Amino acid sequence: MISFLTGKIRNIQSESSIIELDVSGVGYEIVLPVFVMDSISDSSLTKGSELTFEIYYHSTERSPKPLLVGFSNKLEKLFFQKIIQVEGVGPLKAVSSLIFPVAVISQAIENEDLTVLNQMPGIGARAAQKMIATLKGKLMEIIGEVQSIDPVGGKDLKIRDQALEILKGLGFKESDAIIKMNEVVSEKPELSENLEELIREIFKADTV
Numbered sequence: 001m002i003s004f005l006t007g008k009i010r011n012i013q014s015e016s017s018i019i020e021l022d023v024s025g026v027g028y029e030i031v032l033p034v035f036v037m038d039s040i041s042d043s044s045l046t047k048g049s050e051l052t053f054e055i056y057y058h059s060t061e062r063s064p065k066p067l068l069v070g071f072s073n074k075l076e077k078l079f080f081q082k083i084i085q086v087e088g089v090g091p092l093k094a095v096s097s098l099i100f101p102v103a104v105i106s107q108a109i110e111n112e113d114l115t116v117l118n119q120m121p122g123i124g125a126r127a128a129q130k131m132i133a134t135l136k137g138k139l140m141e142i143i144g145e146v147q148s149i150d151p152v153g154g155k156d157l158k159i160r161d162q163a164l165e166i167l168k169g170l171g172f173k174e175s176d177a178i179i180k181m182n183e184v185v186s187e188k189p190e191l192s193e194n195l196e197e198l199i200r201e202i203f204k205a206d207t208v
């Protein structure tokens with residue numbers, strides 16, 4: 001069983017969200033959830049950079065080829081292990097569906113926010129309901145841990161919540177407000193730290 005790997009980046013396949021890691025001359029192909037790959041892209045790491053990944057190792061009789069899923073820390077790995085406990089959400093589906101950071105998905109489950117969950121690739125209404133039924137009330141420790149080790153992520157959630165309440169007060173449907181907010185933040189991540197600019201950009205995008 002492989003629990004973690006430290007090595008140098010040999011190749012980055014951004015489109016397929018795969019990194020080849022050279023560990024003392026042995027190459028490992030590691031599949032990354034989208035939010036992990038995005039964090040690597042944002043940090044401008046390149047070939048030859050050294051990285052450590054927490055690894056979830058998956059292999060079954062039906063799928064004997066090992067699947068190595070990589071995470072930046074143990075908390076992300078723990079969250080992944082909880083998500084794949086949901087009926088119908090196996091490791092492969094979970095890897096491709098995790099486009100939002102751990103804190104955002106955890107908060108959406110706790111708030112029963114189907115709009116956010118349904119934006120995750122492969123997670124339809126039924127799967128989203130199962131995620132809520134299975135995990136609601138079991139993720140508060142993870143949310144707290146994420147906010148303690150990633151204060152920017154915690155701040156991001158608070159600003160999103162404030163922006164959502166403002167938009168709803170101005171007549172936006174909650175689902176429309178969340179979609180527009182996610183679109184703006186995906187294009188300009190820095191706006192997630194500035195409530196006023198975030199609201200202004202959402203209105204600007206809405207009038208285009």
